[in-house]
Amino acid sequence: MAKQPNRKPSKIRPVPLGMMRIPPALVTQREFRKAHGDRIAADLDLNKLGFPIINHRDGNYWVVDGQHRVYALKEFGFGEKDLFDCEVYEDLSDAEMAEIFLGRDARKAIPVYDKFHVSVTAGRKRERDIQRAVESNGQKICRQKDEGGISAVGALGSVYDRSGDVVLGQVIRTINLGFGGDPQAFDRSIIEGLGLTYNRYNGRTNEKRLGTRLSDLRQGARELLRKAEAIRVRTGTDKKQCVAAAVVDLYNKGMGTRDKNRLPPWWKEEGA
Numbered sequence: 001m002a003k004q005p006n007r008k009p010s011k012i013r014p015v016p017l018g019m020m021r022i023p024p025a026l027v028t029q030r031e032f033r034k035a036h037g038d039r040i041a042a043d044l045d046l047n048k049l050g051f052p053i054i055n056h057r058d059g060n061y062w063v064v065d066g067q068h069r070v071y072a073l074k075e076f077g078f079g080e081k082d083l084f085d086c087e088v089y090e091d092l093s094d095a096e097m098a099e100i101f102l103g104r105d106a107r108k109a110i111p112v113y114d115k116f117h118v119s120v121t122a123g124r125k126r127e128r129d130i131q132r133a134v135e136s137n138g139q140k141i142c143r144q145k146d147e148g149g150i151s152a153v154g155a156l157g158s159v160y161d162r163s164g165d166v167v168l169g170q171v172i173r174t175i176n177l178g179f180g181g182d183p184q185a186f187d188r189s190i191i192e193g194l195g196l197t198y199n200r201y202n203g204r205t206n207e208k209r210l211g212t213r214l215s216d217l218r219q220g221a222r223e224l225l226r227k228a229e230a231i232r233v234r235t236g237t238d239k240k241q242c243v244a245a246a247v248v249d250l251y252n253k254g255m256g257t258r259d260k261n262r263l264p265p266w267w268k269e270e271g272a
Helices: 034-042 067-076 094-104 112-122 125-135 153-163 165-179 188-200 207-215 220-235 239-252 266-270
Strands: 010-016 053-057 060-065 083-090
Touching: 034 067, 053 094, 060 067, 060 083, 060 094, 094 112, 112 125, 112 153, 125 153, 125 165, 153 165, 153 188, 165 188, 165 207, 188 220, 188 239, 207 239, 220 239, 239 266
Parallel strands: 053 083
Antiparallel strands: 010 083, 053 060
């Protein structure tokens, strides 16, 4: 029988509402969404509320899971001294809090972006590898699609799951070189399309050449997306495949048919 990890002990005990503290968002918790908290407050039923999960550490009662329920109790009119039964752990680390949040929060699906950041705190290898690939190439993961901000964590994860962190690094470097400063450059379909290209032509695609070809597009990422959309309308294929096809066409531009550096056409390789 496989060895089971040690279970952290917890106890159900009352905690004053006013002593419950909410950790910073995207560390061990999802982002707070007021509309969700207001919905709970509007239909508050204490018999259906369940037990908020609490970490008692350094004299503070940190909410591991239940921040929207805690908000709803306050909005409903309960005071700081009112006691509510909670499932209380003692002295959990941030990583342990994050793991419990990820494992226990089944009532409402965790948004992909929130789950990514909490998984980093939990020390999960996949998310740590993705974060490292992004940051080592001069980017950051954040909601703002300004220069240096990538919000499409689902696309980053798809590339990583298919091809690993080496290809993910190639994708980010290529976007940096080809579309530096373009806020649309880290579009999900561009990230995944480039990942498909590097994955299929393993070792045959020159990053610098591809980045230079993309930088020749006068309207940057918008132009690449338009080319991909035209292919999608014509073929009915999903957008990331169409981005890959457009990328291969751009890469091969100016090469003779017998050029050894030329990539085989995307659709020919696909068997279409």
